[in-house]
Amino acid sequence: MTATLAVKPVAHRVRRPVPVRVLGGLGLLVVVAGVAAASLTFGVLDVGWDDLVAGIGGAQDTTAQAAVLKRVPRTVLGLVVGAALGVSGAVMQGVTRNPLADPEILGVNSGASLAVVIGMVFLGLSSQVTYIWVAMLGAAVAAVFVYVVGSLGRGGATPLKLALAGAATSVALGALVSAILLPRAQDMQSFRFWQIGGVGGGSWSTIGLVLPFLVAGLLLSLASARALNSLALGDELAVGLGQNVSRARLLAAVGGVVLCGAATAVAGPIGFVGLVVPHVVRLLAGIDHRWLIPLSALGGAALLTAADVLGRLVGGNEEIQAGIITAIVGAPFFIWIVRRQKVRDL
Amino acid sequence: MTTLTEAPSTIEVVTTGRARRARRRWLVHVGLALAVLAVFWLSLMLGRTYYPASDVIAVILGGDVDGASFTVGTLRLPRAVTGLLVGFAFGLAGATFQTMLRNPLASPDVIGISSGASAAAVIGILVLNLSPTAVSAMATAAALVTAFAIYLLSYKQGGVANTRLILIGIGIAAMLSSVVSYVLSGAAAWDMQVAMRWLTGNLNGATYERTLPLVIAVVLLAPVLLWLLRDLEAMRLGDQTAAALGVPVERTRVLLIVVAVALMAFATAAAGPIAFVAFLSGPIAARILGPVGSPVLASGLFGALLVLVADFFAQYALGTRFPVGVITGALGAPFLVYLLVRSNRSGGSL
Structure with a gap:
């Protein structure tokens, strides 16, 4: 059973001294703060420092301050959804012991898409709340399906089998989506704005809707962290360490799927964040x-x-949605990961 | 004494087995070809209006028949020819990739070869407002470039590993599909319909002019592919074994990829990436054929059959006229599940 060694950790040194991690965490916090500030500042209308501070404080005296105020929910949504996707990627990579796990690659997003389309067209759903439930259900079904199918047979869930199962499932579900949408121009319109991943439509009410799910998913993921550490050693060893393997895997997977399903429900399918972030971290x-x-x-x-x-800076008045940018940045990263793996580990 | 009597009987077993397999191979191919011809012919005769065989023959021979000249000559015949060739090309290319990469899931549409064509076509239709012919040309070029990029990116010292090729193809496809949805998001409603139809794959508006490049491609490339089949069969046993049998592995692989990708590109340009034809034809043909040789040609024939039947169904059986890709996609989804389960369990190839 060499399969249990399928994951080659990116770092060679397994243990890091705590200060490095603390410093890394602090550094990331600074980056997050900087990016958030940039998100409030830049756009069609760039605002100055004074207006930024005043706008965050709630003032609406100038256009610039009003712009800041409008950008606050969008920024918060971006942060929250991004965090959810990052954690979901880390958890999925841990659960599947697979460096390429990502909601886009594994076809989870296409499950959410199909579910939303079915909800829109056949169940008459039109509100964000219902999209969340439906998208999460679709994501969960697709995730379980791809994982089960991809882990059948010799070697368990190898990156190749999972990725192929995910890609093929995406193609199939995509065909079903267009079969449903093609004769229905009206639904096609509302779907395509959902379908393209972005946080531009963020509002406090959407954030409020999705937050409970994200918190629950995050807590589940954090609770499974220790179990994921043992799972990384392989099922046999994890059992030897006293881990209830299937329960640990199930709990962690539920956490990961809830996170990515909820994120997808409010922001549309966004690929590659879940892939790139855990590797860099x-x-x-x-x-x-x-x-x-x-x-x-x-x-x-x-x-x-x-x-x-x-996306706002490059696109000018027609902003490019975040999902496009992450795909264009993420795909080369994906290729890099594939290239550095040994062939037999794939 | 026993050895003396057994030895000839072994030879006999081998020869009769060989003859039986050859007969089976021949029967399956001829049967499939006849089925394709029959469906082709029926799709000329049947439709909203029925034309008897005599009218169809008259039209094909260049005669002028009231009504039939337009319906059969201008509408049905180009459509049927396009469907036949597109299916044939997809089937050949799909089975070639699946055999070469030793994985039934690794058909060119799954591993991103046609995603380049899709992205280019969507940009051509929605952003550049090109004519259908120009869109086809652009899609062909883009499919070739995408495939070349995937090949180069999966090249590392020691050649191209199949697994790397598949995974990198999937990554590229994911990136290009987000480009597609970005372009779609900014489109006007009517253009969006056109683009979606293109993306699903359909034979509406098939003309000889749009199909001509595909005709040339099939006539030139299919014989090359069939000539390479012998080496491909050896490569099924593994790269090292094939090399030991005297097959120039890397050169054959490049040639196979070029030919299959070109077939794929021209077919996609003519009718869009009809879902799952390339994916389904190989495994089904292999099933029909049994273990009696390369399934590539049978897969081409089955692909043609699949497209013709599915298009007929899509046009007349469902009330609204769907693009053919909707039918093949819906048929493909359950079969995909079966294939995923089966191939992963056995870890096998075609």
Whole structure:
């Protein structure tokens, strides 16, 4: 059973001295704060420092201050969704022991998409609350399906099998989505704005809707951190360490799926954040999930918000949604990860 | 004494087995070809209006028949020819990739070869407002470039590993699909319909002019592919074994990729990335054929059959006229589940 060694941690030194992690965490916090400030500052209308401070304080005396005030919920949503995606990626990579796990690659997003389309067209759903439930259900079904199918047979859930199962499932679900939408121009309109990942439509009410799910998912993930550490050693060893493997895996997976399903429900499918962030964080903090998960939250928040800002700066008046930016940044990163793996580990 | 009597009987077993397999191979191919021809012919005769075989023959021979000249000559015939060739090309290319990469899931549409064509077509339709012919040309070029990029990115000292090629293809496809949805998000409602139809794959508005590049590609490339099948069969046993059998592995792989990708590109340009035809044809053909040789040609024939039947169904059976890709996609989804389960469990190839 060489399969149990499938994950090669990015860092060679397994244990990191605590100060490095603390410093890394503080550094990430600074980055998050900086990105958040940039998100409030830049856009179609760039605002100055004074207006920024006043706007955050709630003043609306100038256009600039009003702009800041409008950008606050968007920024918060970006941070929250990004954090959720980052944690979800870290957890999924841990659960599947697979360096390529990401909601986009594993077809989880396409499950959410199909579920939302079905909800829109056949169940007459039109509110964000119902989208959340439906999207989460779809994401969960797709995740379980891809994982079960991808882990059948020799070698368990290898990156290749999981990625192929995910890609093929995405194609199939995508075909179903267009089969449903093609004769229905009206629904196609409302769906396509959901379908493209972005946080531009963020408002306090959407944040309020999704927050309980995100908190629950985050708590579940943090609670499974220790179990994920044992799972990383392989199922046999984890059992030997007294771990209830299937329960630990189930709990962690539920956490990861809730996070990514809820994030997808409010912001549309956003790929590659969950892939990139944990890898970068591992370079910084090693492979201990008790550090990896919280730091991935910070990293995800920073990455998605930065992508959102970048999309605003590059796109000008027609902003480019954050999901596009993360895909364009993330795909080369994915390729890099694939290239550095040994062939037999794939 | 026993050895003396057994030895010839072993030879006999081998020869009769060989003859039986050859016969089976021949029967399956001829049967599939006949089925394709029959469906092709029926799709010319049947439709909203029925035209008897004599009218169809007259039209094909260049005669002028009231009504049939337009319906059969201008609408049905180009459509049927396009469907036939597109299915054939997808089937050939799909089975080639699946055999070469030794994985039934690794068909060109799953690993991102056609995603380049899709992105280019969407940009061509929505951003540049190109004519259908120009869109086709752009899609062809983009599919070739994408495939080349995937190949280069998966190249490392020691050649291209199949697994790396598949995974990098999937990554590229994910990136390009987000480009597609970005372009779609900014489109006007009507253009969006056109683009969605293109993305699903459909034979509406098939003309000889749009299909001509595909005709040339199939005529030139299919024989090359069939000529390479012998080496491909050896590569099924593994790269090292194939090399030991005297197959120039890397050169054959490059040639196979070029030919299959070109077929894929021209077919996609003519009708859009019809979902799952490339994916389904290989495994089904292999099932029909049994273990009697390369499934690539049978897969091409089955692909043609699949597209023709699915298009007929999509046009007339469902009330609204769907693009053909909707039918193949819906058929493909459950089969995909079956195939995923089966191939992962056995870890096997086609």
